[in-house]
Amino acid sequence: MPQLGQGILKGMSITLRNLFKNKITRQYPEYKRDLPDRTRGMLTVDMDRCIACLQCMRVCPDHCISIEQTKRDADGSGKPKPYAVGFVIDDSRCMYCSLCVEVCPVNCIYHTEEFEAQAYNRLELARQFGERPVDPTIDPRPPVKKKPKKAAAKGKADEKADGDAPKKAPAKAAGKSSEGDAA
Amino acid sequence: MLSEERRNETVALDGTASERLARPDIRSEFGLETMDMNMGPQHPAMHGLLRLILELDGETVMRCDPVMGYLHRSQEKIAENRMYPAVVPMTDRLDYFANIHNEHGYVLAVEDLLDAELPPRAEYIRVLMSELMRLASHIPSIGFLMLELGAFTPILYAFRERERIQNFLEAITGARMMFHYFRIGGVKADLPPGILEEISEYLDGLEGRFQTDTVDLVTGSEIYVARTKGVGRMTPEQALDIGVTGPPLRGTGVDFDIRRDYPYSVYNELDFNVVTDDAGDVAASYRVRIGEVWQSIRIIRQVIEKMPEGPVMADLGRRLRPKEGDGFGRVESPRGEYAVHVVSDGSDSAYRVHYRDPSFCSMQLLQEVVPGHYLPDIMPIMGMIDPVSGGWDK
């Protein structure tokens, strides 16, 4: 009873002090914060540098990049090279994980500081970069066909515990398919 | 309606409960009935999407059945169909309030599979990030507890700190929430220049602000004490049986912390205490969280001091294809033990990935602990577990 109310009064004095402190709200559309250098905003592509290696398309976990590839002699060397005539990034699927940026060998796909993407329709969020539009709704990479599971995989834990059971050679089947080099 | 046996069983869980319920003879004489009530899935205090089926006798809860699965995204199946590195950004979506710890658990599991040796700077950066994330999770979780008790202001003071910590995380990783910073074999990039000084400067200010705006504002308040003391009390045995980890477990007096007992990264080189409390109620878990905030600040200071130079990424080759076997990684996330089990069949993607999420496991205590409490006591008990929807539903 003697101390009743002390804690409440202490808390209330703290809120009263904060009433007069400087406000920490930033009025967003008028005030825009400086974004750090590493900000991962919306992706953009420098099509002049793109060599259509399709690595970004393969590594993308959300399948948001679709590329239409042809052979074309773009630099006049007389030898046709892969060329991306269509390149679409579907921002409604992109999760800004930056895997495509890391995998790109010529640094042609990179993050901007742009982050204000809005549209009335999901398809409007698909941004086209190439000469020819690509349909963003088509899954650029069909679902990976899992190789048949080894029957041994089930009893693996037991094998490991025993130690003397022969180790199965790691399956190499997936190596042939072109599903991505991510490091 | 509960059967009579179940009702007696429910009442027996908490001795005080029997005083709060009408006696059986009164019940039958006046034909008293219980009321079924659905809380959630869209309910402001349900930490996301949780449905509680409650049976109420007046204000007293007699039965509490959590129904989960409203945010299920089949993360474990997705992890089986992706290559190892592409799973890391998906783990950010699990416990979206402490993403770094999810990444850490998964990355540790795959590194266990690969027997990777990490450069020391990468390990220190990981600990730095983990502890920053723990601050950014613990401080708002105290605010959430107060929000559920009806005080709206502490959560905004807490989010002020979280936003500032997120500014550092953004400067380091490039994103405010879905970081994707830990990679198998290290971290994505070295720290930006000057960030360590900024963090250490920030921590000086944080100590004062946390002391006044959270600890002083909340701890002494008589209403807060009345609402949390003795609420949601568990015995250590009960907590261990249910599988509770993290602050609620340490609040019951069980001295268990993965960082000390099963050290990962460089936690064994750092000096910190495991905070415990004996009461085992909501107030105890709150005190444990407060203590852990101070310990985290202490750890970050040591990390900044000891930060070695060197590379931040081990060379594991371009394509990750671990040998057959299984890997296991466990970390102490702000909510408890977060563990990942990865089974490899030697291919590019895992054969099976399992996440042990602390939110999911601690949630089981609702069924055990809530019956016998008043309806408003559910909220502080939820605040004690501090579950995250993305975590329990995966």
Added chain:
Amino acid sequence: MEFLNFLNQEPWRFILSFGVVLFLTLNLAAILVMGERKVAGYIQLRYGPNRVGPRGLLQPLADIIKLFTKENISPGKADLWIFLGAPIAMFIPVAAVWLVIPFAPGAVVADLNVAILFFVAVTSVGALGVIMAGYGSRSNFSLLGALRGAAQMISYEVPLILSLLGVVMLTGSLSLVDVVNAQGGGFWNWYFIVQFPMFIVFYISSLAETKRVPFDLPEGESEIVGGYMIEYSGMTWALIQAAEFAGMGLMAGITTTLFLGGWQPPLPFLDFGQFNWIWFGIKTALIMFTFQWIRWSLPRLRMDQLMDLGWKVLVPLTLVWLVITAGAMLVF
């Protein structure tokens, strides 16, 4: 202006002033909502509403337009008459009590000689509106909120009334005009000094009567999500909110009148004559600010703790202090 003199005759004076009071009450609610949001914002290191008009001052207007144009939804199984009657049953008592409060010397709509009794009787009708709202909307959450509201409002009537009695004993009158006149001559004559424990009890009880934090269990937005008003939308909801906020203003006004000297200036030389309503306004605004300050600082109590506080602390305290007051009046 001679031709307007008939306005000073009954019943015209009464009708006109009642219209003014009703208008003020509705406006007071709108302004208080605005004030509440601003105070909340500033305490929480935000700005509060600041987009509509200069510094957001036109926000109440925007709110009203929004609420008027919003569809009024009622649950399919609601008891419609009770459901729609509840907001009115909550608002009318609140507006009616303003009739007996003296704003300035001679400025009172009805100088009842039983004004305090009138206040006590009419405010207790407010609980009826809460029960109607909770019962009429046929929702478990509403029902729980209404039961809590009824229990709380009826329990806290007791300390509220008991704490008034000290003032009544000192004044020897039930008229609020007499109460204010008895407190003239400077702030040391105000009753909150000699009746300090009663002032605290009255303040706490009025927080409970207006269902403000830490006694906002009938709303309890973290467990029963708005309680008895959960199913209301549009104008019916706005009327409930108006009743709540006007009730808060009313309680502040009554506290001012009973314990803080009403329109009496704090020091004798600050007497502005007819303009003494300024003092009434300032004191009422201060009390309302403390209501809001508490609202944004404290968590809420639990039902059993609320009842404990009411019956085991406040009621005995008032009884003891009544005896002390009576003894002191005998001695001095």
